[in-house]
Amino acid sequence: MRIAYTITRSDDLGGAQIHVRDLAAALKESGHDVVVLAGGGGVLARQLEERGVEVVELRHMARPIRPFVDFRALRELVGHLRRLRPDIISTHSSKAGILGRIAGRRLGIPTITTAHGWLFDGPPIGRRQKMVWRIERSMAPLAQRIVTVCESDRQLAIDSGVSGPDRFVTIHNAMPDVGLELRADPGVAPPRLLMVARFAPQKDHATLFRALATLLELDWELDLVGSGPQEEATRALAESLGLSDRIRFLGMREDVPELIVAFQAYLLISHWEGFPRSILEALRGGLPVVATDVGG
Template sequence: MKIVYVITRSDVIGGASVHLLDLALGSSKAGHSVDILVGGEGVFNSRARDLGLSCYSLKYLVREISPGKDIRAFFELRAMLSKLKPDLVHLHSSKAGILGRLAAKSLGLPAIFTAHGWAFTEGVSEKRRFVYRNIERIMARFSDQILTVSEFDRQLALKAKVGDEDTVLTIHNGMPEVCSNRVGFTESDQIRLIMVARFEVPKNQKFLLEALAKVEAKNWELELVGDGPSLANARKLAAQLGISEKVVFSGACDDVPIRLSRSDIFVLISDWEGLPLTILEAMRSGLAVIASNVGGVSELVANGDNGFVVERGDQQGLIDALTQLIKSAELRKKQGISGQYRYRTNFTFDIMLDKILKIYQKVLDRTK
């Protein structure tokens, strides 16, 4: 099978980027021919080539809405697909999903779109939800299959009349095993919290910092891994709250599994989500998780079992969850073990890859 993957951004490595690279590599190892098309030339391209994957840069595919560039991007995508002659095209991220489906269908190629969280999800402005909901309703007609990474997103699509029960299917994200999983649980007095996320919407490091400043227990330290446009403001806020000496800003890192293995609690505070890969990484590492109850998060974190889910905007709820886990080594260990079991039972990469490759074959059989 010859597969072309398409994603919009090359300048960052986010959840969708990691998912696509894992999937492309897994498909390649399974014996399929794989090419990747991505907007621009950045860290994504380097990572793909380091993995031995064929990756082409697209000059005009950009995240921002730009009618002139978007028209050029459509024809650029169409030309590349015509040249590569894939059996099917698998699209990731909103802009690539729109232009790529149009380009694929104009050539009679099967098109599969994965929604890594809808642009019309809860937490997004009503105006933006209205616009993207209607765009995705139209684009569903150009989709041979739509995959959502959470059942939350599938139900959101069906409620919005984006596709139907047969077109929209849920395949939860999965993560490969790594060798740096936790091998024990420390009972140190200094509790190490970690959040791995870019400093931009929908992530909300500000909310976490404000809650931590009000936690009565002070035997904690926080590592914030990631970069982005709101990083400078977060540094300033930590200083204003008087907790800067307890917060480490590590920037973008390529050794996240090792950093997770040295931590005690994983936190992810967001205004909206799809199905966060970073939570899966934390579960894989045996960490208790505190996360915002948005998107498909509750499909990963069973409240009170392998962590705590906190309602968006509930500062006291976040303070309470942080306090419980900071104070109890026994609870951290219990929830961490439970999370690791949930990961290995339901969210491994091999489980996800097997389901997606079966979808590819079904789509090809249907469209012959």
């Protein structure tokens, strides 16, 4: 089978990108003909090519909603899909999910959309949130099935009227197992804490920092993996709370499974979540997890 994956960006390595990378590589190894179409020529594209998966860069695919640019991205995507002639399209992330479904309908190609979370979830954000919900509801009929990565996301979509229950199926996130050499030892003292998350409104580094600021009498260290638009503000908050000597900002890392070995606990403090792959990765590595009770 020839399978075309689409995802909005390949220049970062969040949960959706890792999901596509692992699925595409596994299907390629199983004998399928797999191609990934993605915006940006970044780390995901490189890792896919290292695994023998064909990558097509979409020059106009971007996260912001800009109708003229989005029209060019759709035209570009349709052109590539017409040339590639896949048997099925699998779309991931919001913008690629929208344009991929439209392209699939135009070309008569069955399309499956995976929702790694809903942009209309989380705290109310006014008209933009309502617009996103309307778009998702109008796009739902263009997919043969919509995959949610946790049951709470499926129920949210049904309850909010995105589509009926027959269109949704929940397939939980998963990842390959690792050997004992990549298992952590939580009993080592003093505890080193790890959080892997983008510096973005969804993640709540601020609450974590304020909680840790009340525990300065204890011997702990926190390492943060990730990047994002709120990184500078997060660094400034750490400094203002007197935590600069306890918190390290490691930036984007591709070796998180190897990093986990050196830590004693994993944290994920968020305002909303689906099924975070980072928690699954931490549990796989033997770390206890402290996380907010939100989402999946």
